[in-house]
Amino acid sequence: MFHALFYFALTHLLWSSAGLLFFCKYASARDVWNMPWPVAPYHSYMDIVPMRFDSPAGLTSLNFSFSAMKTKDACPGRDIYIIFANARLPLVDISQNSLPEYFVEPSQPGVEVVVQPGQMAEVSLIRPPPGPWYIGGYLRGIDQDIRQKGLNQDKACRYLYMFLAKLAEPVKATRILPGDEISTTIDTDGSSFSFTVSPRTVNFEVQVMQCKPGPCNISLSYLSFISKEVVEDCSSEVNSTLPSCALHISSPPLNDLHIVKIKFMGDDTQNLQKREVVFKVLVQECLPLELGLTPLSCGLTAALDRVQSPFPQATMFSMVNTMSMSLMTDLMSAKVIAIPFTIKEPNDVGGTLKWEMHVLLFSNITASYQQVCGGLIYNKLPDTSLTGLDLCSEDIPGAVNLKYPVSLELGPEKRSIKRYVPYPQTGQWFIVLQTHCFADDSLTEIDCGDRVLVEMLLEIQRCVDTECSGNGRCDLTTRGSDFVTYSACVCDAEYRGYGCTDGRYAQSTTVQLAGAYLLTLSNLAFVPAIILSIRRGFFVEAFVYFYNMFFST
Known part of the structure; x- marks a missing residue:
């Protein structure tokens, strides 16, 4: 046993030294890299060891370089799968079969790269999102070779991977404050300006108020990691005022550094001329309900409190002053109700976010039908300034669309929903809800009356309701150099998926x-x-x- 341990330690030291020499040749002070780390055949998420690093806001790009190696030249070449994602643990094999019922399929599950020993793979991200990044690696397939254990363990082939994350320079931009009038001189190269928004922002608008001397041809552009570049071209032939020159951005990411570029588009005779421009950034927010203003297009409740258990991944979200784990919210307080809560590291990120909602009925309701729509939204709010905004038709992850007849004899299951989010992203989340009432089963909408109450339960839990559908066990571990804590289902009898619900390859009961x-x-x-x-x-x-x-x- 001593010889096996000594050989493993010596091998890991040699490969670490080789990796250190290799990356020192290409790395700089702004780069992040890890020592060679072994990978294992994937049976469950317990076979993945997450690595973590932080990326600042406002980077021009983030470039990943992945390399793989094997401990012996005689070992066969195998594909090493490397997965990474921003603000969340990257998921493996995302499909409808791998996720249990009522699970929200993430809009950004992560990126997967395949690399063989002795090779490198590169991935470049333009304007990457800020925050933590999680990286893991695994092998597909099961090693069926029969080998003697113990002192001969060192003869087994081992595969390792490394990564190098090159953090580019931040975008060169002048820092400004929303609401201030900014006077600047621009040319055909343009000028960039950066700013942040509050966590209540539903939209912002860049308005150019003056441009002189005329005529002015101006281009406003905005680039975010969650959307394609947005460009607005404005022109004024005679006057220096540009009343209609505005760039409107709906539902911006709340944790990013926003960058807007203003550029003068000169013609062949004036392409060297400069223009003096006056502009400002206007931000529209979702107002707190506690202000008592009516009517509100968007009403923000107080942030949910965290009731943390001494055990990992057992967090309840509630209003502490209510002395109850359930949340009661009146949907008639505003056109759209937003309920904020925060997912934190290290305990929350490795669990499952569960949301349950039940609509309460009262005997004095005049409508024949009610409809409650909404869902769970990460890092942004719906733009309630848009005319005719209807959450029932919006593309929201884990969308909720309950339409039911108003009858006290109606079973509660018709007025209830539940959603699960596997390994939720760290940061700001919102429950957004909107209600409609109808005189009949048609689209004749009427006033809902004084109140429409919903009761909710929100928590971080292990696996799926701390179980694995009866087809496996729920394990909890802390692994990696950053001590990431996460839970995962270890499935039995060839069941697969996040909650061991994928039985496509499972053994039948007779075979078991x-x-x-x-x-x-x-x-x-x-x-x-x-x-x-x-x-x-x-x-x-x-x-x-x-x-x-x-x-x-």
């Missing part, structure tokens, strides 16, 4: 029972040896045989 019976009945082969040993007086041997027969299953 046959295997158990054959394993148990095979122990009866010890019976002749036990009887013979007793008859000949070898009682110690008989006891050993009996012990093996009884406990070998």
Whole structure:
């Protein structure tokens, strides 16, 4: 055993030294890289060891370089799958079959790169999102080779991977404050300006108020990591005022550094001329309900409190002053209700976010039908300034669309929903809800009355309701150089998926029972040896045989 441990430690040290020399040749002070880390065949998420690093806001680009290696030249080449994602643990094999019922399929599950030993793969991200990044690696398929364990363990082939994250320079931009009038001189190269917005922002608008001398041809552009570049071209032939020159951005990411570029588009005779421009950034926010203003297009409740259990991944979200774990919200307080809560590291990111909602009915409701729509939104708010905004038709992850007849005899299951989010992203989240009332089953909308109450339960839990659908066990671990804590289902009988619900490759109950019976009945082969040993007086041997027969299953 000592020789095996010594060989493993020496091998890991040599590969770490080789990786250090390799990356020192290409790395700089702004780069992030890891030592060579072994990968294992993927059976469950417990086979993945997450690595973590932080990326600042406002980078022009983020470039990943991945390399793979093997411990011996005689080892066969195998594909090493490397997965990474921003603000969340990257998921493996995302499909409808791998996620249980009522699960929200993430809009950004992560990026997967395949690399073989001795090769490198590169991925470049323009205007990457800020925050933590998680990286992991694994092998597909199961190693079926039979090898002797113990002192010969060092003869097994091992595969390792490394990554280098090159953080580009931040975007060169002048920092400004929303609401201030900014006077600047621009040319055909343009000028960039950066600013941040509050966590209540639903939209912002860049307005150019003056441009002189005229005529002015101006281009406004905005680039975010969640959308394509947005460009607005403005022109004024005579006057220096540009009343209609504005760039409107709906639902901007709340945690990013926003960058707007203003550029003068000169013609062939004026392309060297400069223009003086006056502009400002106007931000529209979702107003807190506690202000008591009516009517509100968007009403923001107080942020949910966290009730943290001493055990990891057992967090409840509630209003502490209500002395209850359930949340009661009146949907008639505003056109759109937004309920903020925060997912934090290290405990929340490795669990499952569960949201349950139940609509309460009252006997004094005048509508014949009610409809409640919304969902869970990460890092942004819906733009409630848009005319005719209807969450029932919006593309929201884990969308909720409950339409039901108003009848006290209606079963509660018709007015209830539940959603799960696997390994939720760290940062700001919102529950957004909107209600409609109808006189009949048609689209004739009427006033809902004084109130429409919903009762909700929000929590971070392990696996799926701390279980794995009866087809596996829920394990909790802390792994990696950054001590990432996460839970995962370890499935039995070839079940797969996040909650062991994917039975496409699972063994049937008959096969499982046959295997158990054959394993148990095979122990009866010890019976002749036990009887013979007793008859000949070898009682110690008989006891050993009996012990093996009884406990070998």
